[in-house]
Amino acid sequence: MSTTYEEAVSSFEWDVPDDFALPNVLADHAAEFGNRLAVRFRHEDGWLAERTFGEIHEDAQRFANALADLGVDQGDRVMHLFPRHPDAFAIQAGVLARGALLVPCSAMLQSKDVSFRAEDCEATTVVVHESLTDMVEQALDETALETVVVLDANGDPEPENWHAYGSLVDDQSTDHDGPDLAADDPMSINYTSGTTGRPKPVLHKHRWLHCFERVNGPYWWGVDRDTDVEDELLWATTGTGWAKWFWSPVGVALVTGAPQFVYEGEFDAGTYLDLLESEGVTRLCAVPTQYRMFTQRDDLDDYDLALAEALSAGEPLNREPIAAFEDAFGLTPRDGYGQTETVALVTNYPGIDVKPGSMGKPAPGVGTTIIDTRDEEEVDVGETGEIAVPIDSPAIFDGYYESPDLDDRTFHGDYYRTGDLARRDEDGYFFFEGRADDIIISSGYRIGPFEVEDALVGHDAVAEAAAVASPHDERGNVVKAYVVLADGHDGSDDLVDDLQDYMKSETAPYKYPRRIEFVDELPTTSSGKIRRIELREREQSKFGE
Structure with missing residues (x-):
């Protein structure tokens, strides 16, 4: 990117299109560059699948029509529980095209966790991979869940109200007459990981994805719709049930129109490095553990990678893997920080000097600061305080779903308090100091x-x-x-x-x-x-x- 950090901060202005919503974005992409590769998918068993932007849009419309036949209406909650999959984006966009709310679930949850989420948000429908159906059976007896769509089903499921995804979308029209969606319409309920008690239902509007495009894209990944993304190949190693799936695979790659790579398989440092090389991945987002395991390999220097950017998220990345990655590839991994409730609040902006151990500087347009844990005064340089964001910032969530008691505890005063502690140095870099709640x-x-x-x-x-x-x-x-x-x-x-x-x-x-x-x-x-x-x-x- 050509602009400096200071210029980006001073010139940033929010301009969220009134009609911004993922199905509308995909429709525009399909019309403008429908034949462009959107997803290149590999499974650890060896099979490969690819989807263009046009195919994802059409498949999403087919699934939206299928959901309409099943009685899914605007405002309904639809859970999904599946691993990384080539049809993940079409399923998510199809749910949104109906005006329903997505409720992502991780495949690493237990049955009781699925039941809790289903009961808490009163979900009526779930899309589940055939390998995970046992996780929803308990919820069917204990909650309002009544319709099950099975991805990769072997034939049509026998139980009443169970349906094979493939059979549902066959012969459906690629035109769906759904509600007119706007940026301020509810989009998803992303549950937190339960660090301070039970997981909290974080409500996001469609605007959230636009904020990723405006913040995470240019000020972390180094891409936006105005750059030449057609020749890029982005890889974020997250799973479909986590907020980071919306942070990068959906909010950056899919929205900006950048091709992306998705791999379903257990992490192995050698396998991932082989894939980075053979697939020609240009931008990677991985967690610190993966970087640490990459750099423990003796043959790291033997890999010829096409990487232009390497991102790290989830926790601070220590100095050793940063130095080893720099030595091997001449590339500095860049940290970023945010939450399920937010976009990237603090990033190592492309082009600024990376300070090992630092999360970077506050992302332009967001308003992230550090305040005293007891009041709303900003702390001095070098002092530890709580990372906070102004409550009127578009870059944070829109409250907890039908949980006014949680809202009252969260949105009081002028700031949303993250619960994370940090300090700021004299150059404006943030350093993570820990969780106020012992995370x-x-x-x-x-x-x-x-x-x-x-x-x-x-x-x-x-x-x-x-x-x-x-x-x-x-x-x-x-x-x-x-x-x-x-x-x-x-x-x-x-x-x-x-x-x-x-x-x-x-x-x-x-x-x-x-x-x-x-x-x-x-x-x-x-x-x-x-x-x-x-x-x-x-x-x-x-x-x-």
């Missing part, structure tokens, strides 16, 4: 200690538990559990294995404690609250640098 960030996943602790104490052998972040070379941090055993139980390696297996069945797999230590008691304050800071300090002294 654990492991391999880019945000994990709240309370969910881990609540699950642990459900085991007969556990009386009390405290979960904290424990430094780890590859994952940044792992979950460490300090456990006080119930009477009649003794600590052992076998019990550690038993507790870990138990946790994998109770929570998403990435949340289980990879380290467990048995203690006689937990450190507490005078009021009986657990002093997690003391436990974190213990872990830092054991495993930190």
Whole structure:
């Protein structure tokens, strides 16, 4: 990009088109460059699929017509639960074309997590991959869910109100007469990861995607609709159930018209590097754990990559992988920071000097600042405070879905408080200092200690538990559990294995404690609250640098 950071900040103006909505954007793309590659998909089993922008638009219209036949109307909530898939974008755009709200779910959730989301937002329809149907069966008995669409179904499903996606869209028209969509219409309910209790239903309007185009695209990825994106190939390694899927595969690549690569398969550093090279990926967004594992390979210098940009998100990226990536490819990975509730609030803007360990500078147009944790005064340079955004910024969410109590706690005063702590240096760079609510960030996943602790104490052998972040070379941090055993139980390696297996069945797999230590008691304050800071300090002294 030719403009400087200072010029971008001073000249930025919001101009959200009134009719902005993903189905409308895809219709424009189809008319302007329908034959352009939109998605190149590879599966770990070897099969390949490609979709043009025109094909995605037409498939979305077909699915919208199918949903209309199923009785899905404007304002209905439609959940989806599928891995990375070549039809993911058409399914999402098809739901939106009906005026319904998307409710993304990660394939790493448990059945009870799906039931909670379905009940909380009163979803009536779910699109689920055939490999994950067991996760929705419980929800059908406990919630208002009544219609199931199965992706990659082997034939037509037998249960009543279950439908094969392929059969539904066959012979449907590529013209859908849906509602006129506007930027201020509701678009999605993206649930948080539950860092401060139960996951919260974050309501976004269609405007959110335009904000990604205006902020994440130029001020993180380095692309926008005005640049020549036809020869690019973007790869964001996120999954379809996470907010980052909207941050990059949808909000940047699909909206700007940039071709993208999608891979469905377990992460392996060698495999991913092979794909980067063979596919000619030009811009990559990965999590710090993946960068750390890339740079641990002895043959890193042997790869001939076409990368022009490398982005990192999820947690701070430490100095070693940055230096190793620079040595191997002459390219500096650039951090960015944001939340499910926001766009990229702080980025290492393309072209500015990257300070290792820094999230970068506030993204133009957003208004991100750091305020005192007790009032709304901005803190001085070098002081730690809470990252905050003005409540009138278009770049943040529109409240929690039908949860006025959560709104009252969030939107008071002049700022939306993120709950994340940071400091600003004399050059305006932000440095992440931690979570005000003791969040654990492991391999880019945000994990709240309370969910881990609540699950642990459900085991007969556990009386009390405290979960904290424990430094780890590859994952940044792992979950460490300090456990006080119930009477009649003794600590052992076998019990550690038993507790870990138990946790994998109770929570998403990435949340289980990879380290467990048995203690006689937990450190507490005078009021009986657990002093997690003391436990974190213990872990830092054991495993930190």
